[in-house]
Amino acid sequence: MNYRNVRAACLLAVLVTAAAAPAATHIITQSGFAFSPSDISINVGDTVQWVWTGGFHTVTNGLNLSDPTLATLFDSPLDSTHPTLSHTFTSPGTVPFFCRPHLLMGMTGSVTVQAASAVDQTPALGALGLAGAPNPFNPRAVITYALPEAASVRLSVFDMAGRLVKVLADGTVQGAGRQETTWDGVGDDGGHAAAGVYVVAVEASGLRESIKLTLAK
Ligand SMILES: [Cu+2]
CATH class of the missing domain: 2.60.40.4070 (Immunoglobulin-like)
Incomplete structure (x- = not known):
């Protein structure tokens, strides 16, 4: 192995170490007319799973019905026939979401997705x-x-x-x-x-x- 290969191998080892944090799944439970927890912070590559407990709801990405990004990532019923919804977040940023029938009751939340590099820098x-x-x-x-x-x-x-x-x-x-x-x-x-x-x-x-x-x- 020459010097250049050794350096490449070392760099690869560092990158593999940095990427070692396993992807996680975070649960948000529908509780009455609210999501619990409503706001969470996750890492790129993590999955959020919404879990139904009762009633008729949706999980829809966007701030409200006039948001230009409305329903671009997910827009699913959350009810007895659709008791869970899972979505894997692949890019950093904040994704607001809400329930269509209960938006005006404040049934909203957000997922803040941190870049892997931001995680590594702390x-x-x-x-x-x-x-x-x-x-x-x-x-x-x-x-x-x-x-x-x-x-x-x-x-x-x-x-x-x-x-x-x-x-x-x-x-x-x-x-x-x-x-x-x-x-x-x-x-x-x-x-x-x-x-x-x-x-x-x-x-x-x-x-x-x-x-x-x-x-x-
Ligand atoms: Cu709802």
């Missing part, structure tokens, strides 16, 4: 324990973190302008527990980085953390 903070010492450092800093599980790790150094200076781990799979890496102040271009403040960022298991390290001269 990692938890603070769980990896990223640290660097000594700080300031010269000639080298020891960077440590702890993985809650074996994971693909990206560990990078950026300058304060956001330029990538050094890749210390590029999707490498590392085991659970404490991990340690040394940075000797040399960039990926082979040159010694200038004195100053650098940002060290680690990403693993859907978590992302960063710290600042000062290279003294």
Whole structure:
């Protein structure tokens, strides 16, 4: 496997990890002249299933009868002969829906569909324990973190302008527990980085953390 193939495989592994969240089904129950819950938030690829409990209703997408998007996604009776309706949402955005006979009674709701990328961009903070010492450092800093599980790790150094200076781990799979890496102040271009403040960022298991390290001269 050459370098380019290794990079492609690492990128693929990251993409597969990001796409690993399974599609879910969310239930909205018809309860009297209301939907419960009326407003929900889901991810792209998820399915919503409306469940009938009594009476004659519809599940119709749109804000009201004059909405230009009326019934473009779904428009089904919800009654004893049509006790459920399922719809899978494939694009991000907010989809309002209502019951045709009971719109004026406020029998409405909405499904907010979040893009997968938006989901991926909200990692938890603070769980990896990223640290660097000594700080300031010269000639080298020891960077440590702890993985809650074996994971693909990206560990990078950026300058304060956001330029990538050094890749210390590029999707490498590392085991659970404490991990340690040394940075000797040399960039990926082979040159010694200038004195100053650098940002060290680690990403693993859907978590992302960063710290600042000062290279003294
Ligand atoms: Cu209704």
